[in-house]
Amino acid sequence: MKPRANPSFLCGLARRSTGQPRLCVPRCFPPRSCLRGANMLDRRINKLKENLMRQADEALVVRHLVDANPRGDDMLGEVCRAAVLLHPSASFEQALTLARTMAYIVYIDDYLEEEHPELDLADYRRVCQNFLLWPNRDLSQMPLVNATVARKIEEQFREDEVPEEWTAMRRLVWEKSIWTMLQENHWLKHKERVTLDAYLANGMYSSSFPIVQVSILAFSYQDVSQELKNRIFGHICQASRVVRLANDLRTHERESAQGRFNSVDLISGGSAERTLDSARDAVRHLMEEEFEQLKKAIARERRTGITQQFLSHLIDSTQVLLDFYEVPGGRHSQGRPDRALKAS
Template sequence: TVARKIESQFREDEVPEEWTAMRRLVWEKSIWTMLQENHWLKHKERVTLDAYLANGMYSSSFPVMQVSILAFSYQDVSQELKNRIFGHICQASRVVRLANDLRTHERESAQGRFNSVDLIAAGRPEMTLEGAREELTRLMDEEFEQLKKAIARERRTGATQQFLSHLIDSTQVLLDFYDLPRTAPARPDRLLKAS
């Protein structure tokens, strides 16, 4: 199975056991959240925006990739720091989920799927889909600003400071890749830093 192959690869690469719990959590959540989204679709369940975003931040590959980078690169950090960094990864994943939803809304809607654009519109009956897209863009920019401020407050991270800077850069690169209308201007220098 995929899980066994992943475990085998981590053992082969000598990733310390202390990262196993976080790694397993992210992989299991990733699989479970994809199943949850399919359940919602199959049973035509509409959920709250908060529930959708809490679920959706794991169903993208973004947190799996970021936790893997942490596990391979930063082995000797405290559990408290790992937990704080994981919180930043989750915040970045919400931003990426919102960006993905904005970009894929028309295609998903044509397939009978819903995403955060629909949930924002459903929460405000007077709002048009265009208004919901604008609100999603505002929310995405607000969440990204919160992420940047939270990371700027991190002063005791030592070796992981580079990772946190890269987390902002890679989130910005994904936003630029999606080429979305934004309330905040894109930063071309982020592309160079993240590569």
């Protein structure tokens, strides 16, 4: 196992032209240098937004994030901000691929959640053929915009000469993402009782976080043993549980208004005496416990060699998203200065 040339997420080993923004440095003095870092970050975000807005052949996906999206007033900006914060040392082309990936996930999720909630696990193969390139034998049956976005994501991996060894894992996380979205539709459609454990086991795949992290791995390493891939993927799954809980705290009100549920509802519904506020506190406490378990598991990991740096990055990425989701208080934020930039 060895790092690829210029592993893009590793500060100090990345291409000099795409170094880590100063904003990401934990302490930044004097304040003027923080301002320069913030301006640099904003320029990168705006450049990503402008590039995606110019892509006429994927306008349907991009406009979905711009036109009155119930998730937020500037979902395209949030996607681009997340791409930069999660992968601060990426080349522009890699950051664009990650932003395009997250935009596509939001598009697929809203398609299944809002436009076609009747689709469930029985429709899995058909939905995969609608959005993913590799299950298709006849691409003419795939909507043109879907094929275009999926092809552009794949093209970046070819241009970066990402080894074939990552193809199976990359396809797995995309397929699992669609499966988990359909599983949630199935639960709602059939009014099934769901345990918190079952929800979290499913929900950790339904965000773009595992897809983004596996993409960063693929951009950065080659000749990784399957046993090591499996261990690292286990840590990614643990981090995804933390991110899922943080996202649930942020989106509970919107999802509740749509008749959907998340971990807050499952905890509040488990006890007649528990209020919604106490359920949120319980979710926050669980999120903090999961994050501590992730840190301890990675601290015990001594056999990963160079990928230890990726695992440190994984902890940082998880913390970035807790800040991004503006999860208040808790052990994860103790002793940390307020972020200069937060997601709106």
